[in-house]
Amino acid sequence: MPTFNLKINNETHTVEADMDTPLLWVLRDQLNFVGTKFGCGIGQCGACTIHIDGNAMRSCLLQVSQAEGMNITTIEGLSKDGDHPVQQAWKEVDVPQCGYCQAGQIMTASAFLKNNPNPNETEIRNAMHGNICRCAAYNSIEEAVKVAAKKIS
Amino acid sequence: MTPSKKIAFSRRSFLKTSALAGGGILIGFNVLNACNPKAEMPIDISKLNFNDFNAFIKISDEGKITIFSPNPEIGQGVKTSMPMIIAEELDVAWKDVYVVQAPLDTKNYTRQVAGGSQSIRKGWEALRQTGATAKQLLVNAAAAKWGVDASECNVKEGIITNAKGDKLGYGDVVKEAALLEIPENVSLKDTKDFTIIGEQIGNVDIDKIITGKPLFGLDYKEEGMLYASVLRPPAFGQVLESFDDSGAKSVSGVSQVLKFGNKIAVLANSTWAAMKGKKALKANWKQESQAESTAFHDTKLLEILNGKTFDTRRKDGDVKEAFAKADKVLERIYESPFLPHNCMEPMNFFANVKDEKIHLVGPIQTPAGTAKRVARHLKREENEVFLEMTRMGGGFGRRLYGDFVLEAAEISSLSKKPVKVVFSREDDMTAGTYRPAIKYKIAASIKDGKLTGYHLKEAAVNNNMYGLIPNFFPAGAVENYQVDTTNYKSNITTGAWRAPYTNFLASAEQSFFDELAELMGVDRIKLHMDLLEQVKTNPNPKVEYSPDRLQNVIKLAVEKSNWGKSEKGVYQGFSVYYCHNTHVAEVADITMENGIPSVKKVTCIVDCGIVVNPLGATNQVKGGVIDGIGHTMYSDFSFNNGVPESNNFNSYQLIRMGQTPKVDVHFVESDIDPTGLGEPTLPPIGAAVANAIYKATGKRLTKQPYMSNLNVDKKVMG
Numbered sequence: 001m002p003t004f005n006l007k008i009n010n011e012t013h014t015v016e017a018d019m020d021t022p023l024l025w026v027l028r029d030q031l032n033f034v035g036t037k038f039g040c041g042i043g044q045c046g047a048c049t050i051h052i053d054g055n056a057m058r059s060c061l062l063q064v065s066q067a068e069g070m071n072i073t074t075i076e077g078l079s080k081d082g083d084h085p086v087q088q089a090w091k092e093v094d095v096p097q098c099g100y101c102q103a104g105q106i107m108t109a110s111a112f113l114k115n116n117p118n119p120n121e122t123e124i125r126n127a128m129h130g131n132i133c134r135c136a137a138y139n140s141i142e143e144a145v146k147v148a149a150k151k152i153s
Numbered sequence: 154m155t156p157s158k159k160i161a162f163s164r165r166s167f168l169k170t171s172a173l174a175g176g177g178i179l180i181g182f183n184v185l186n187a188c189n190p191k192a193e194m195p196i197d198i199s200k201l202n203f204n205d206f207n208a209f210i211k212i213s214d215e216g217k218i219t220i221f222s223p224n225p226e227i228g229q230g231v232k233t234s235m236p237m238i239i240a241e242e243l244d245v246a247w248k249d250v251y252v253v254q255a256p257l258d259t260k261n262y263t264r265q266v267a268g269g270s271q272s273i274r275k276g277w278e279a280l281r282q283t284g285a286t287a288k289q290l291l292v293n294a295a296a297a298k299w300g301v302d303a304s305e306c307n308v309k310e311g312i313i314t315n316a317k318g319d320k321l322g323y324g325d326v327v328k329e330a331a332l333l334e335i336p337e338n339v340s341l342k343d344t345k346d347f348t349i350i351g352e353q354i355g356n357v358d359i360d361k362i363i364t365g366k367p368l369f370g371l372d373y374k375e376e377g378m379l380y381a382s383v384l385r386p387p388a389f390g391q392v393l394e395s396f397d398d399s400g401a402k403s404v405s406g407v408s409q410v411l412k413f414g415n416k417i418a419v420l421a422n423s424t425w426a427a428m429k430g431k432k433a434l435k436a437n438w439k440q441e442s443q444a445e446s447t448a449f450h451d452t453k454l455l456e457i458l459n460g461k462t463f464d465t466r467r468k469d470g471d472v473k474e475a476f477a478k479a480d481k482v483l484e485r486i487y488e489s490p491f492l493p494h495n496c497m498e499p500m501n502f503f504a505n506v507k508d509e510k511i512h513l514v515g516p517i518q519t520p521a522g523t524a525k526r527v528a529r530h531l532k533r534e535e536n537e538v539f540l541e542m543t544r545m546g547g548g549f550g551r552r553l554y555g556d557f558v559l560e561a562a563e564i565s566s567l568s569k570k571p572v573k574v575v576f577s578r579e580d581d582m583t584a585g586t587y588r589p590a591i592k593y594k595i596a597a598s599i600k601d602g603k604l605t606g607y608h609l610k611e612a613a614v615n616n617n618m619y620g621l622i623p624n625f626f627p628a629g630a631v632e633n634y635q636v637d638t639t640n641y642k643s644n645i646t647t648g649a650w651r652a653p654y655t656n657f658l659a660s661a662e663q664s665f666f667d668e669l670a671e672l673m674g675v676d677r678i679k680l681h682m683d684l685l686e687q688v689k690t691n692p693n694p695k696v697e698y699s700p701d702r703l704q705n706v707i708k709l710a711v712e713k714s715n716w717g718k719s720e721k722g723v724y725q726g727f728s729v730y731y732c733h734n735t736h737v738a739e740v741a742d743i744t745m746e747n748g749i750p751s752v753k754k755v756t757c758i759v760d761c762g763i764v765v766n767p768l769g770a771t772n773q774v775k776g777g778v779i780d781g782i783g784h785t786m787y788s789d790f791s792f793n794n795g796v797p798e799s800n801n802f803n804s805y806q807l808i809r810m811g812q813t814p815k816v817d818v819h820f821v822e823s824d825i826d827p828t829g830l831g832e833p834t835l836p837p838i839g840a841a842v843a844n845a846i847y848k849a850t851g852k853r854l855t856k857q858p859y860m861s862n863l864n865v866d867k868k869v870m871g
């Protein structure tokens with residue numbers, strides 16, 4: 001089996017995996033980064049969102065072989081103590097219900113706000129459209145993105 | 154205001170104490186059943202015994218309060234509101250309370266959970282009693298120390314004072330308290346003195362959730378554990394005939410393929426390898442019972458709905474006669490599809506079946522019943538099964554059913570390995586216990602401008618509405634009233650889905666009332682208010698709802714939504730419903746965008762008694778409303794020859810942020826005991842939306858999901 005060197009949260013991890021293994025399962029099963037969630041496996045729900053070189057990506061669609069040499073950030077590495085403005089906004093608004101989708105929501109929102117720290121409502125809705133929340137905490141997610149934007153800008 | 158209550162409640166039977174070896178007092182309690190009189194209280198915090206107790210409160214020498222609960226969260230905020238109630242009566246500051254989910258115990262197996270998370274409604278009184286009893290115990294200890302009468306002592310935020318002005322913290326008296334008799338007949342607080350209940354308190358797991366800590370079943374791991382992916386019959390009614398596993402076995406990482414019943418499990422060292430192995434299986438299936446399609450269900454349900462064989466569930470007066478004498482009759486049929494639950498966290502469970510013990514870990518809403526089923530299934534003793542619960546990535550009813558736990562246990566038993574069964578989304582959506590397809594026929598008779606008869610018929614797949622539903626509104630409000638049910642037994646597995654039965658029944662009835670008011674030429678709101686007035690003047694002992702509380706939520710909905718005064722281009726629809734002991738009225742504001750309705754705002758008035766945690770409660774109310782809009786407008790699920798026609802989010806629409814309205818929530822101020830919140834705001838919303846769409850388009854929607862029946866593009870929005 002081939003080996004890959006992955007740079008995750010500023011540390012290099014060496015893993016053995018089949019070329020076509022989605023990064024999601026390497027993160028979860030092999031490296032114990034279980035904050036990244038599995039929801040659909042086909043890029044439709046956003047639960048598995050991570051940052052690749054700062055951009056939000058679906059780890060279920062990215063093969064481990066494609067991820068070598070890239071800067072991978074998972075929810076565990078978004079901040080040191082959960083003090084990223086998006087995480088803090090999520091806490092202030094008390095967004096989570098079951099909480100399962102929230103790591104993905106936070107990763108999408110944080111990448112989005114980095115590029116657009118002052119979004120309007122339509123931009124927020126478009127940016128968050130790919131992340132399903134089955135508990136339908138959408139009102140709170142939307143509000144938390146606004147709160148985070150205020151903290152960032 | 155409710156006065157302080159003294160309830161005859163033998164606290165000895167549900168509460169026990171012990172002095173902890175490391176200092177402090179430990180209080181164990183059992184809220185729903187009496188404790189086993191022989192139950193031993195541990196003196197070591199690492200030996201908490203959740204077989205005999207629901208939870209433990211530890212009060213340390215420093216007066217810090219820790220609540221240990223084995224019950225994880227399903228998304229209803231119970232893990233936060235339960236300790237709030239205890240802390241309130243214990244009279245401590247919320248900031249001094251720590252809630253700890255007792256950690257998974259993989260070595261001692263001390264956690265044989267006896268019950269699932271209990272609703273606030275059931276636990277309310279007992280949780281208050283627990284807090285109040287613990288407080289009295291501490292006060293008694295302080296009084297004894299001072300040599301004064303306990304009635305002379307006061308408590309505020311964990312500090313006990315006496316008439317002389319002496320002060321003792323809870324921590325100062327824990328040693329003495331642990332030796333005292335447990336007091337009987339303690340007083341509960343007056344609701345107006347609450348300082349924690351009614352405050353906005355955040356989710357106790359928030360830090361773990363936002364930093365991605367392992368909390369959920371899917372995150373659980375053990376040394377040497379294998380992942381299992383299961384191939385199940387692709388169509389309902391099929392059985393396994395033969396299979397070829399050579400392809401699966403050649404997938405790297407796959408260690409074993411085994412058949413059990415009509416299923417085949419692929420075991421591997423990673424989830425991905427197991428899933429890949431499953432895809433490489435070749436299996437032949439035989440259709441053993443009927444291969445049913447949606448068109449077949451439609452025909453069948455209509456046939457029995459229009460037939461003659463029914464169970465009469467309630468009968469007041471004589472509907473036949475009322476209809477015979479009527480000036481006008483309105484009759485409509487309402488139809489709903491099957492629905493999968495689609496919990497965000499797909500079904501999964503860990504099992505390690507060994508000769509000595511069976512260890513099960515994962516997300517399940519019915520731990521006790523499931524543990525029993527596993528014991529029976531594997532022909533083992535119940536006391537050999539140890540089941541531990543993790544946080545759940547959604548439930549919605551799906552996790553009441555332990556099918557996936559039985560699978561994990563059977564695979565572990567056959568392979569003699571620790572195994573975690575993981576459903577893919579496709580597995581989750583196609584091996585469901587679906588909300589059954591249901592059709593209602595509702596008829597009403599009008600005589601001299603009055604509603605004289607109401608006849609509801611239900612034709613459902615597999616099972617009918619539960620016993621209390623026939624006593625919901627309009628029972629008691631119409632002289633001649635009848636509810637009949639009939640069903641068709643299908644081989645498609647069905648079960649409870651958020652707000653079972655009412656999730657569609659409310660849509661049907663509240664759409665019907667909109668049309669009925671129009672036919673009668675009366676105002677929609679007035680019709681309801683008048684009918685409820687009649688219930689008040691002719692009280693009927695067999696109604697579940699409170700006419701006063703329903704009238705009150707209606708009035709508030711009219712006021713808060715600006716009912717009837719919306720701006721041009723905004724269409725409003727109204728709906729009101731009682732279920733799960735909670736009264737709810739809703740108004741949906743919609744606009745039409747290129748012929749497609751868009752819900753902009755929902756005003757939601759909720760009377761659920763005392764709101765324990767407004768922050769969590771608001772979240773749940775909004776979630777229920779938006780979930781309801783999603784499923785009544787967009788989500789469609791059909792079968793073709795027994796095969797589900799959608800299996801992932803590219804072919805099945807779950808509501809997304811762009812489709813959601815702002816939900817404006819108002820709770821009725823109340824000092825009545827709290828009732829359910831996870832479900833009751835969902836049922837009424839479908840009708841509020843349908844009634845608004847009628848105003849905008851002139852089209853009465855009777856079939857869900859509405860978007861599939863509005864002649865608009867049916868594409869799934871990804």
Ligand code: FES
Pocket residue numbers: 037038039040041042043044045046047048049058059060061
């Ligand atoms: S799991 Fe990757 S998008 Fe759903």
Ligand code: FES
Pocket residue numbers: 096097098099100101102132133134135136137228497546547
């Ligand atoms: S909080 Fe449960 S899926 Fe989003």
